[in-house]
Amino acid sequence: MTKFIFVTGGVVSSLGKGIAAASLASVLEARGLKVTMTKMDPYINVDPGTMSPFEHGEVFVTEDGAETDLDLGYYERFLRRSKMSKANNFTSGRIYQTVLAKERRGDYLGKTVQVVPHITDEIQNRILASGEGYDVAMIEIGGTVGDIESLPFMEAVRQLLVKLGRENAMLMHLTLLPYINSAKELKTKPTQHSVKELLSIGIQPDILVCRTEHDVDEDTRRKIAMFTNVPERAVAVCKDARSIYEIPRTFYEQNVDDLVCERFGFELPEADLSDWDKVIDGLFNAQGEIVVAMVGKYVELPDAYKSVNEALLHAGIANKVKVKIHYIDAEKLESDDGLMDELKLCHAVLVPGGFGERGTQGKMMAIRHARENGVPYLGICLGMQLAVIEFAKNVLKLDANSTEFDRKTPNPIIGLITEWFDEKGDLQVRTLESDLGGTMRLGAQEANLVAGSKLAHIYGATTISERHRHRYEMNGRYIEALENAGMKISGYSAKQHLVETIELNDHPFFVAVQYHPEFTSSPRGGHPLFNAFIGAATLQKA
Template sequence: MTTKYIFITGGVLSGLGKGITTASIGKILQARGYRVTAIKIDPYLNVDAGTMNPFQHGEVFVTFDGGETDLDLGHYERFLDIEVPKYHNITSGQVYYTVIRRERKGKYLGQTVQLIPHVTEEVKRRILLVTKREKPDIVLIEIGGTVGDYEGLPFLEAARQMRLEMPNDVLFVHVALVPILSTTGELKTKPLQHSVAELRRVGIQPDIIIARSPKPLDEQTRRKISLFTNVSLDAVYTSYDVDTIYKVPLVLEEQGLGRYILNKLGLAQVEPKLDDWIAFVNALEDGKEEINVYMCGKYVKLHDSYISIVEAIKHAAAKLRLKPNIVWCDTEEIEKDHVKVTELNNADAVIVLPGFGARGVEGKIEAIRYVRENNIPFLGICYGMQLAVVEFARNVAGLKGAHTTEVDPNTPYPVIDITPEEKDVEELGGTMILGDRRINIMKGTIAHAIYGITEIRERHRHRYEVNPKFFDILREKGLVFSAWRVDVPRVEMIELPNHYFFVATQFHPEFRSRPLRPHPIFVALLRAAYNRKHGLPSPYSVNTTIYA
């Protein structure tokens, strides 16, 4: 069959959940047996998301092939249970960089290089490259930003041209806000109307409207939207607020969106198979016991900075029928006042989060010391693992002043140091150790008990490592290196066998967790937290060969 393309645009304001909507549309089409994939277009001039502060743009999602991308690719992977390559994140920076390089090499044969056709042709080339390489049935293309933004115009123009060139194979879905006026409780459609008018001004008439609203639209409001946007009443849907993002596919499917899309694209009507997804959503809601998971980091004021970790916790909780209560712990506050670390007494589990730089580091180290000494289940991720090594070196191995050279280049005990391949790197963008690496797990370790296998594949994003010069002394004092890179002698996991549950990873397990396949490390953490809360023995010991 001919590949179909669905463009998803957004209006009124950013942060409406276009990524969730895109992933949800993909889910209800995939549930009908169609091969679906998704692309995220970001109009910013950065080549990728790698150098962007999480406070500005949320989490940097890392793809299996080493791309530093927009967090929406994480939603695509989780909802569709696929691995999305890095070229599925298209940015203005990539497009303009390619066009300018071609012009410098004389590839345009003396033409005057312009937005139209040269930039728009490059955008279309990148979209069609996905089809050429992967041959999906349906490609979803989410255009980031808000309709009316100057930087998004070339991408909207490329979408308009694709509709002109393949009228039966391209569909436009517009997501826009319908707020409720607090004084009257009335749903207001004017912002959405203006948003559609702006879209039509650049030559795009949406086929489907999805109104983002606090509550479902009533019939009168739907008719008003239909009338003033020139969209069929049957094509006006609501994505209303729900208590979990994983309900959104079910909300849209219940309104008939899947059937309507298939009809508009001329595809065979197939009944969706969503039983597993419904069971997962029910499991999320059925959590009987609350588990307090403290998330300790420096970007905690914007929760999207750690969205994949939050979702991985939810996946694990659904498997165990637990109810996670996520408590955000700002390590800068602990750094200012160490007494605040005692708040971790309320934690059933503590995660020390990834990050970079010196800010909040001493607070993270203090939090690690506290959970180690008080036997609280602990997971350290990336920087969290590195700082767990620093804490152990200082307070157990007696290496006073031990640190990472990222923070203190003159530390007398550089237990964490830059990796050899990163020492001469000058540019920051796209130069870290990124993407999948093969890892060996040592038999008889907690790591082996968690995974149940001796070789795994996990995603990375780091420059520093445990310094091989300190392997011996750290081991002598009781730190266990339980997993290693296959290709180089690099520590990938550490653990303390005499602790209730103390595990840390150099890699990022959160990027490979899925709703129906929760990552075993997060399952292990929550299982340990539950057992400890109930005074039960730790479910993981150094002699266990597979997690229960």
Template sequence: MIRYIFITGGVVSSLGKGIASAALGALLQARGYKVRLRKLDPYLNVDPGTMSPRQHGEVYVTDDGAETDLDLGHYERFTGVSARQSDNITTGRIYKHIIEKERRGDYLGATIQVIPHVTNEIKDFVLSDPGEDVEFVLCEIGGTVGDIEGLPFFEAIRQLGQELGPERACFIHLTLLPYIPAAGEMKTKPTQHSVKELRSIGIQPHILLCRCDRPIPENEKGKIASFCNVRLSSVIEARDVGHIYDVPESYHAEGLDKEVLSHFRIDDAPQPDLSGWHQIAHTTHHPDGNVCIGLVGKYTDVPDAYKSVAEALAHGGLANKVKVDIRLINSEEFDDEARPLDILEGVHGIILPGGFGERGAHGKMRAARFARERKVPCFGICYGMQMSVIEAARNMAGIDEANTTENDPETDAPLVGLMEEWTKGNEKVLRDANTDKGGTMRLGAYPARLKPGSKVAEIYGTLDISERHRHRYEVNAGYIEALEKAGGLFSGLSPDGKLPEIFEIPEHPWFIGVQYHPELKSRPFEPHPLFASFIGAAVKQSRLV
């Protein structure tokens, strides 16, 4: 029997529903249960693929090529369960599907309405195939209770609560308990009003997860339980912790997983094995040393734009038992050659993350040249790899006009250009400069073959890999020979040899660029080998500085 847990949020946004959902999934998993996590997003975009990182943060990509909310990254990192296209839905995708069905005549002339047509689509999504032997499905509803765009989702899960019954449905509401220093009091009224709003649309939460920065006094817990109509034991303190990987143990100590199991009347659940989380928390808080990594990108004012990169760097730190300090460096500031790169002095490694467009591109190339010439470990990802290749073409191979057609469509030396045709599985994919941007990139997992004896082959320990992609432009294979004569090496190619996947400089201590996004497959318990190796090289560099 599959049980469903619905996680909603109130009072304010950005309370951490994604982390809370992921942590609860990890706790249930630690007790031996099989879980799947899903995200329901109320915005009208079909997916976040065309949304600005400054509005939405990073776009997380699944193996099957879905562009999804970044919370799915939290789900994967905490549980190790690979997300799928069917684990993230938006209002836009729901309405698109309904309109397509209406245009085909599938509704036989019926008037299409929010209830029942939209709510039925949402329910079908929640109940769709969760996977073999899954025992708990956790569904996070994006936004905050009271948001007008979220009403169809709340109505849909209200209906599901009735249809499934309390033995198969549990509602968890995440709220905020602000502390007012002038009054010296923790205020419960915002939580009361949030629950009142939720109850007004027919949902009575079973568990309240209360974010706070200090312990909740027992009398305040009693007040919340009384006014919000929940058991005292169901008021769970979600106090701020030092690191997100402290959350599972913190929530377990407060009894969250026990209360969820109690709601479902599961009395014989095994005790959770949290030894792995304890070890990660211990390593995080008691590292053997520190390394500083310069992250050079144009969205550094929005840290969530590089969320998976930051987490993967932390995982590389765990693998090497060091703390990774990330220095965010705005690449746009260095587009001007007159600006010195003194901010890169003293970093132990440079990472050039993905991105799009001309702004900040030259700044990334300058950072790549700094790393190449100064022998600083350098890791280029996707667009960062492309800028590294262009920099090498200009300054190692003497191809002065080298550029990407994304930024200069008329360049005489298109080192990077639009790949108009490629194969995914058994299907041929076509695109050109006029193709819609949404969902037309090379997305999801693709295989690559590594060159024997290369650094990446040594790091991976295999010659065949599969990694997740998200990009439109490709490195031009016609320039491979020129770059390799100049000292570079394309150590990874698509199986047919047409698409360069990895560029490295063998004579450099650690200089690797990859066309894919390895950060998306890194986990705290399984750091990605490239990130583990990169941080290992940074540790060596720290001893030389």
């Protein structure tokens, strides 16, 4: 039977519940357990797919095409053997949508539909389903204890803790130990009140993880334990670390994984965290520094590009160099010569994915600089589409654009796709500027890389699988003209033969892809495309 560890947070938000949960999960996995993780978000949006990055940060895409919370990216980066799916993230909006659909169908036989039991039952069903087939399921509850929005989740967890029993379920609570500088001491009262809030709901935490900027002495631990009914050995201290990738060892050294194994009756060998030690060694013993210009329109909020940031960090580890990201506002770049001077000082240029026209001219200015000056360039999703448009404008001298930005462009080199069957019954695909529909390509899809291409060399394969999140595609009618001018179309989708990758023949490293490789990068090995990008920048700098 699957064992469940519920993870809650108190005192303030943004304490790092997702990282704490993922770190403990990685230690349990290192002991031989099969672990999965689920995030429950209390907001009413059905999913974060339509939310602004300024509101919620990046949208992480799973292999099965679910648009999910960015915490699922942390889950995948910390776990080796588990991939997230649509079952691993759900919101209050999704729960209410499901319950209301059942009510409209008459599934409740005319009964009054209420938060308890109907909403809480639906939450419990999803929690249990997400853990099927695993030894341990970590369930993170978004928000902070005491929030009105999260009360249905808390009640569902309270009921599950009773139903499953102590031998099958436990709860880890993350709190803050603030330091009062004038008094020169840590204060435990916020933690006490946070646990008291949990107790008022009917939940007793089994493990406390106390976030702090300072060392915590044994007297303080004992005080916390005494006033929260938590054993002293179950009060873990998580001091601010140099890197989130140090947290697994922090938990291991405080025997948090032993508490879990003892509670659930697991008899397992000690965790081998040597791979995490290698990550930390690569991170803090790097030789030299590479500065990557990331040109986007959400640069004020780095969380909007969280997976890209992490993938660059991983590539630095793989190449034994420190990667510094220099964020450049694409919209401001269009009129600020000083920003262009900053761009020219960077060793590489990356244009990430995005939606909408704002900032596209600035992004194409950065792309042109990289193309004409031999600066390593990596374009992702919109970064590929804009690379194609820039090339068509400045090399082919076409008045070209994407129908996303100009419905009446005379050369719709990027547009929505239309599918139809020809007289032989074969599926055909074309891009039309008049197309008002369009279905977003989401999730993992196979692509075929052209043998002998730079991309095929980077991957060491001609068939790959990568995750997508986009609606617009490159128009196949322009492939011949582009290739005659020196742009190689080096990859096509296996199913629809849509353009997946482009590269320049006479450039040290100019590669752009329609998919999102950042979603599958890992600190333990990186991603081949990001590794090659940073490797090329390192060579150029040398």
